[in-house]
Amino acid sequence: MNRIISEISPDFLIQGLGLHQDENQIYIGKVGGKEVQLLPSIDNWKSDEKDLRIFSVGFAEASHNFRPGDVLMTGSDDLLDRxxxxxxxxxxxxxxxxxxxxxxxxHLYISKEQMDPFVQExxxxxxxxxxxxxxxxxxxxGQAKLVTILRKVIL
Incomplete structure (x- = not known):
């Protein structure tokens, strides 16, 4: 299962990945045969599933290290490579x-205090x-680029 969490309005993900609402009002769909679920917020995060891939998308402020349009990322080695x-x-x-x-x-640092405990877990x-x-x-x-990157990584 692929779970996506978005800290920006998820409309672009819903359209870009072709997701629809299930009976629990959660957006779900398939990307290349792989199941995808869009969580409304990270606060809804609870799972003991083992075969799980988690994607989080959001925004960062430009700084002396980062230019507008850059994609900043952190993750497990397998998904970073993809x-x-x-x-x-x-x-x-x-x-x-x-x-x-x-x-x-x-090491370039980004301040995302609310994400850090989840990433550590x-x-x-x-x-x-x-x-x-x-x-x-x-x-x-930029939203289209994020959708394209997600699609390619999920596949």
Whole structure:
């Protein structure tokens, strides 16, 4: 099962991935035969499933390290590799970031306090996860890029 959490209005994901509401008012669908579920918020997150892949999408503010249009990401190695492949094909710049400040100047840090406990839990449970943050502004072209990256990684 692929679960997607969005911190921005999920309309672009619903349309871009062809999702529909089930009887519990949760958006579901299939991407290339793989089941996808869109969670309304990270607060609804509870799962003991083992065969689970988690995707989180959102936005980040531009800074001296990040340019508008960059895709920032953190995740498990398997999904990061797939995301890099997808972005290479699209000629999209992708930057791996850390949610924890580091003394190592090669590690780029992004402040996402509300995501950090979830990412730590996913890491400790050895789940496959990928967080993608588009650097502002997140306009329709940026949303389309996020959908394309997600589609390629899910497939």
């Amino acid at each position: 995301a890099f492949q997808a972005m290479d094909e699209m000629e999209q710049r992708g930057v791996v970031v850390s949610l924890v400040p580091s003394q190592d100047s090669t 996913w890491r400790s449970r050895k789940l496959s996860y990928l967080c993608l943050w588009m650097v502002d502004p997140v306009e329709s072209e």
